[in-house]
Amino acid sequence: MVVVIEERVLGLTPVADADLGRMLRIRHFERALLRLFERGQLNGTTHTCLGQEHVPVAVSGLLDPDDYVFSNHRGHGHFLARHDQPDALLAEIMGRAGAVCNGVGGSQHVYHGRFLSTGVQGESLPVAVGVALRLKRVTPGRLACAYIGDGTWGEGSVYEALNMAQLWRAPLLVVVEHNGIAQSTPTTAQLSGSIAGRAAGFGIPHHRIESVDVNVIRAELEPLVTLARTESRPVVAEIAVHRAGPHSKGDDTRTPAELVAAAQGDWQPRYAEAFPAQFARLDEEQRASIGRIVDDVLIRPASVWERS
Amino acid sequence: MTVLTLAKALNEGLRAAMDADPKVLVMGEDVGKLGGVFRVTDGLQKDFGEDRVIDTPLAESGIIGTAIGLALRGYRPVCEIQFDGFVFPAADQIITQLAKMPLRSLGKLKLPVVVRIPCGGGIGAVEHHSESPEAYFTHTAGLRVVACSNPVDAYTMIQDAVRCDDPIVFFEPKRRYWDKADVELGAPGLPLGKAKVVRSGNDVTLLAYGPMVKTCLESAAVAEEDGRSVEVIDLRSLSPLDMGVIAESVNRTGRCVVVHEAPVFTGLGGELAARISETCFFRLESPVIRVGGFSTPYPPSRLEEHYLPDLDRVLDAVDRVLAY
Ligand SMILES: Cc1ncc(C[n+]2csc(CCOP(=O)(O)OP(=O)(O)O)c2C)c(N)n1
Numbered sequence: 001m002v003v004v005i006e007e008r009v010l011g012l013t014p015v016a017d018a019d020l021g022r023m024l025r026i027r028h029f030e031r032a033l034l035r036l037f038e039r040g041q042l043n044g045t046t047h048t049c050l051g052q053e054h055v056p057v058a059v060s061g062l063l064d065p066d067d068y069v070f071s072n073h074r075g076h077g078h079f080l081a082r083h084d085q086p087d088a089l090l091a092e093i094m095g096r097a098g099a100v101c102n103g104v105g106g107s108q109h110v111y112h113g114r115f116l117s118t119g120v121q122g123e124s125l126p127v128a129v130g131v132a133l134r135l136k137r138v139t140p141g142r143l144a145c146a147y148i149g150d151g152t153w154g155e156g157s158v159y160e161a162l163n164m165a166q167l168w169r170a171p172l173l174v175v176v177e178h179n180g181i182a183q184s185t186p187t188t189a190q191l192s193g194s195i196a197g198r199a200a201g202f203g204i205p206h207h208r209i210e211s212v213d214v215n216v217i218r219a220e221l222e223p224l225v226t227l228a229r230t231e232s233r234p235v236v237a238e239i240a241v242h243r244a245g246p247h248s249k250g251d252d253t254r255t256p257a258e259l260v261a262a263a264q265g266d267w268q269p270r271y272a273e274a275f276p277a278q279f280a281r282l283d284e285e286q287r288a289s290i291g292r293i294v295d296d297v298l299i300r301p302a303s304v305w306e307r308s
Numbered sequence: 309m310t311v312l313t314l315a316k317a318l319n320e321g322l323r324a325a326m327d328a329d330p331k332v333l334v335m336g337e338d339v340g341k342l343g344g345v346f347r348v349t350d351g352l353q354k355d356f357g358e359d360r361v362i363d364t365p366l367a368e369s370g371i372i373g374t375a376i377g378l379a380l381r382g383y384r385p386v387c388e389i390q391f392d393g394f395v396f397p398a399a400d401q402i403i404t405q406l407a408k409m410p411l412r413s414l415g416k417l418k419l420p421v422v423v424r425i426p427c428g429g430g431i432g433a434v435e436h437h438s439e440s441p442e443a444y445f446t447h448t449a450g451l452r453v454v455a456c457s458n459p460v461d462a463y464t465m466i467q468d469a470v471r472c473d474d475p476i477v478f479f480e481p482k483r484r485y486w487d488k489a490d491v492e493l494g495a496p497g498l499p500l501g502k503a504k505v506v507r508s509g510n511d512v513t514l515l516a517y518g519p520m521v522k523t524c525l526e527s528a529a530v531a532e533e534d535g536r537s538v539e540v541i542d543l544r545s546l547s548p549l550d551m552g553v554i555a556e557s558v559n560r561t562g563r564c565v566v567v568h569e570a571p572v573f574t575g576l577g578g579e580l581a582a583r584i585s586e587t588c589f590f591r592l593e594s595p596v597i598r599v600g601g602f603s604t605p606y607p608p609s610r611l612e613e614h615y616l617p618d619l620d621r622v623l624d625a626v627d628r629v630l631a632y
Contacts, residue, residue, distance in 0.1 A: 043432030044609045095610035106434040106608040119436050120394065121366050154365030155397065182366055184342035190365035253342050302610060 012267075012274045013215045019057050020271070021282050022084075023214070026053040026077040027268060028290035029086050030245070033076075033093065037249055041298065042094060046107045049077040051244025051266045055177055056081035058217035059145065059237075062225045066139055068131045070124040070146040071117035073108050074177075078147050079115060087293045088112075096300040103303035122148070122155030125174070129161050129234075132170035136232050143171040143228045151182025153198065154190055165234035166202045172234040173225060178208075179243040184253040199236040206236040212267040242266055309492055315485040317459035318348045318424075320493060321466035322386065326356050329384060332470055335362040335371060336388030336424075345390055346426055346485050368398035372423065376405055379419045384470055386422040392482075393436025395425055399444070406475045407450035418473045422466075427455070428519040428569045429616055430483035432609035438482075439606050440518075440570035445477045446547040446579070453547040454500060455479035457521035459489040461504075461544065464497025472500060479546075481519035503550035505557065509539035512626050513557045515580055516567045517543040520617060524567055527622040538626060546576060554580070555587045562593035563629040567617050572600040594632035597625045 015023075030048035037046070049056075052074070060081040063069070071078040079089055079100075088100045092110060095103035100112045108119030118124050124146055132144035152158060153176075165172045176195055180187050199206035205227060209220045217239060224235040242265030246252040254262065263269075272279040312320060326332045334349055334356075340363040343350030353361035364371050368389060375385035389395045395402070402423060409417050429438030445453045452474045456462040462480070469476045498504055506521065507528050514524040521542045528538035539557055543549065558564045564584055566577035577598035584596050599617045607615050 045433045045437055095608050103608055103610065104605075108434060108436075119434070120396075122397070151366045154367040154370070156367065156369050157397070182337075184338045185340075185363050185365075189363055251342070251345075 012213050012271055014275055014278065015214045015271070017278070017282060019061065019214050020278065021286060022057045022081055023053045023267070024283050024286040025086060025290065026057070026080045028286045029076060029080060029090070032090075032290050032294050034245070034249065036094075036294070044106065045248055046093070047074040047248055048245050049074050051262065051268075052177055052179065052241045053077050054212060054214050054217070054267050055175065055239050055241060056147070058214045058221065059175055061214075061218055062221055063145060064142060066114070066135075066142045068114045068116070068128070068135070068144040070128045070144065071110070071115065072121065072124065072147055072149065072152070073119040074149070075108065075110065075117040075147070078117070079110055079112070082115060083112060086290065087297060090293060090297045091300060091303065094297060095303050096297050097303050098297075098300060099303045102305050104305060121152040122157040124148070125158050125161035126164070128172055129165045129168075129170045132165065132172045133168060136169070136171050140232065141229045143173050143225070145173040145175060147175045147177060149182060150176060150178040150180065150187050150195065151185070151190060153195060162199070162202045162204060162234065166204050169232050170234055171228045171232045173228050174234065174236045176236060176238040177241050178238050179241045181243060181254070183247045184251070195236065195238050204234050204236055206238065208238040208240065210240045212241070212265070212270070244268075309490040311488050312459050312463070312491045313486050313488050314456070314459045314462045314481070315346050315348050317463040317491050318466050318480065319350055319352070320491070321463045322349065322352060322470075323355070324493075325386075325467045325470040326352065326360065329470070331383050333360050333362065333378065333383050333385045334388070335364055335375065335385055337364055337366055337390050339363060339388050344388055346482070348424070348480070349388065368394055369401050372398040372401035372406060372421070375421045376401065376409070376419060379421045380417065384420045386424060386470060389423060389425045391437045392425055392427045392439040392441055395423075395441060398423075402445070402451070402477070403448050407448045410475065411450045419475045420470070420473045422469045422476045422478050424478045424480060426482040426485070427479045428482050429606055429612050430519065432612070434608050435606045438612065440568065440601065442477075442479055442546055443570060443575050446576055450475065451547065452476045452500070452545070453479070454545050455481070455518035456544070457481060457484065457518055457542050459487065459491050461497060461542075463491050463493070464495070465500060465544070468497070468500040479518055484519055484522060487522070498544070501545045501548060501550060503544055503553040504542045505539060505553065506542045507538070507540040509537035509561070511537045511561055512539070512563045512565060512629055513554075513561045514538055514540045514565050514567060514622070514626075515543060515554065516540065517546060519569060520567045523617060523619065524622060527619050527626065530619060531623060531626055536626065536630070549580070549583065551583060551587060554584065558584050558588045559591045562591050563632075564596045565599060565622065565625040565629055566596060567599045567622055567625075569601050569616055571603045572598045573603045575600055594629040597629055599625045
């Protein structure tokens with residue numbers, strides 16, 4: 001009964017332990033990265049997905065192991081929602097033994113099984129179309145899923161890819177994590193029209209999801225994913241999110257009011273309030289687990305580059 | 309005299325250029341409110357307004373293409389490419405339009421566009437954030453390609469670049485953005501196309517540009533302790549090359565080492581070595597030796613110290629040319 005009242009108040013439904021565990025794993029992973037930076041144990045560029053963890057967790061629940069995933073600069077969550085290997089990803093980012101790709105790719109260029117990321121905006125989409133076409137021919141029903149940000153809709157390669165995907169009926173799921181900002185530039189200052197309108201221009205089905213509830217997102221995504229699989233065609237799922245952290249590190253230009261709004265849009269405190277017991281249990285579990293992983297990876301030797 | 313970092317010197321140079329000519333525009337991703345990732349355009353939007361300092365969408369091809377159009381109608385756009393590795397979506401516009409239109413029209417069309425690119429590694433960042441793509445552009449006829457190495461040059465070179473009627477690719481040494489020097493605001497500098505002897509010596513000539521000039525100066529200082537007199541030339545202009553200054557030096561020393569961060573294979577060092585062998589053949593005491601990066605993608609931060617030329621590698625090359 002208690003749950004029902006909280007649902008009404010907060011508009012959230014209870015999420016399975018496995019999903020919440022993954023969301024919290026990603027959260028603690030990203031926080032650990034920022035701490036490592038602060039302590040000077042990690043350097044370079046990194047983009048955390050704080051506030052956006054639920055999206056890849058929702059999406060991954062609908063993906064088949066044979067589907068391909070194309071990720072971007074903000075890709076740790078995309079990887080961890082699909083692969084339960086936070087130690088291998090951390091080792092990759094830190095260049096330590098046991099790294100997903102021997103520490104060659106770092107944070108933004110991960111290649112693992114059917115997961116591929118690139119830090120150059122828009123670059124992945126045409127490649128995803130190619131992979132989708134191959135999947136269509138060889139394993140009908142499988143798709144390529146590409147995550148991109150709203151800012152990336154400025155890049156021309158996005159449109160070349162969408163045109164070809166629709167023309168050639170490529171089973172492509174484009175997941176747009178619409179956080180309303182690209183680095184420091186708000187979407188209103190860089191996107192004319194709308195993503196829906198742009199998809200419509202190519203005759204590509206589009207659906208925008210406003211919820212931060214994994215169950216709702218999944219339910220709304222499902223028909224689109226099914227369409228891509230059964231009719232072999234591209235679809236665009238636009239999911240409204242909030243970037244709870246900086247773009248990279250210490251480079252947030254948003255006003256205090258904007259930061260408050262972003263924090264309010266974050267799924268995590270809302271979920272913690274709605275389902276405190278489950279949250280506390282899994283939060284502690286993941287905090288401890290990531291803590292152990294950080295300690296372990298920190299004392300590993302450097303990764304070795306070997307051609308296979 | 310004012311003590312400025314290289315980034316601030318560029319900022320002051322841009323400010324002076326914008327003050328001097330209302331047709332000068334600044335455009336790029338996050339150049340406005342953020343002032344650019346390296347804060348080179350910090351405060352310019354506040355002072356010159358959103359019409360002259362323009363935050364663009366993420367659209368490198370569109371940025372350069374738009375700048376070309378603006379330049380066709382009399383503006384002087386200064387475009388910022390956020391990081392070296394992100395210039396490639398714009399390569400089409402730079403190589404096939406910006407470089408070629410003035411040539412095709414036999415100079416009737418002027419395209420005074422400056423494409424600013426933070427370049428090189430050494431800041432612990434990965435691929436796309438640490439690369440040295442200058443050779444792609446020096447290989448393109450119709451572009452001037454320049455690289456500053458210190459705050460004093462940065463301040464004057466950016467102003468000269470904005471004033472110049474040719475399209476210019478302007479490389480900024482990322483890891484030297486925070487280096488400081490005394491800069492005389494308002495003072496002119498050496499013309500844009502000129503190389504500069506930044507340390508005199510008689511035994512070996514070191515040729516470098518951008519981030520490697522400092523490395524070479526440090527190497528020359530160490531070499532001096534071993535009784536070796538090393539001359540260091542900052543090329544400043546990568547295309548065209550100031551062969552006069554280079555040949556004068558190499559004809560005197562008879563030995564030359566070229567140092568750049570970019571991979572050695574078909575890098576600028578190859579062209580320099582060839583030109584020196586053509587111009588200084590009878591004075592050369594040894595082959596020209598190149599020190600540079602390897603033919604791999606730029607490695608993650610943990611490995612960059614192995615990739616980037618350092619004192620040891622430069623001094624080793626000096627030893628090798630002296631051993632002939
Ligand atoms: C071609 C290219 N240009 C510039 C950049 C630098 N950059 C990295 S992330 C980013 C903003 C991306 O915005 P968006 O697509 O909305 O994703 P978000 O960062 O909000 O997740 C920029 C400009 C890049 N990675 N690639």
